[in-house]
Amino acid sequence: MKALLFVFMLTISSHTLLAQNEKCLAFSNSIINNAKGKILRQAVDINDVYFVKAEIPSTYELETVKTVCDTTAKTTKVSFNWRLNYDKNYEKEFIISGKKLLITIYFNDKFLYFEFPKN
Secondary structure: OHHHHHHHHHHHHHHHHHHHHHHHHHHHHHHHHHHHOEEEEEEEEEOOOOEEEEEEEOOOOOOHHHHHHHHHOOOOOEEEEEEEEEOOOOOEEEEEOEEEEEEEEEEOHHHHHHHHEEO
């Protein structure tokens, strides 16, 4: 009976984590679609961080890309506003269903990078 209860609880928690990942992925895809971008790569790194790399149109200005991200995320919590990271690229962190989703704009290379924990 304890084993059955354990399996049941594990299934529920796995489903919840999967649903949170799906929300982060759906949010990322919404931004990519709104920016008329194209997904270049999706994977999980060695630290169990899920990431999506997407190309953005070369005609976009930096402020346009920021606006697309902010407009898509208008009902989402924000951990911090746009800031320069150590590589001098702009990044912003959103909270989607309790998970942190970091968006980095690599403007010179014309791509967006989304990352969030796998679990």
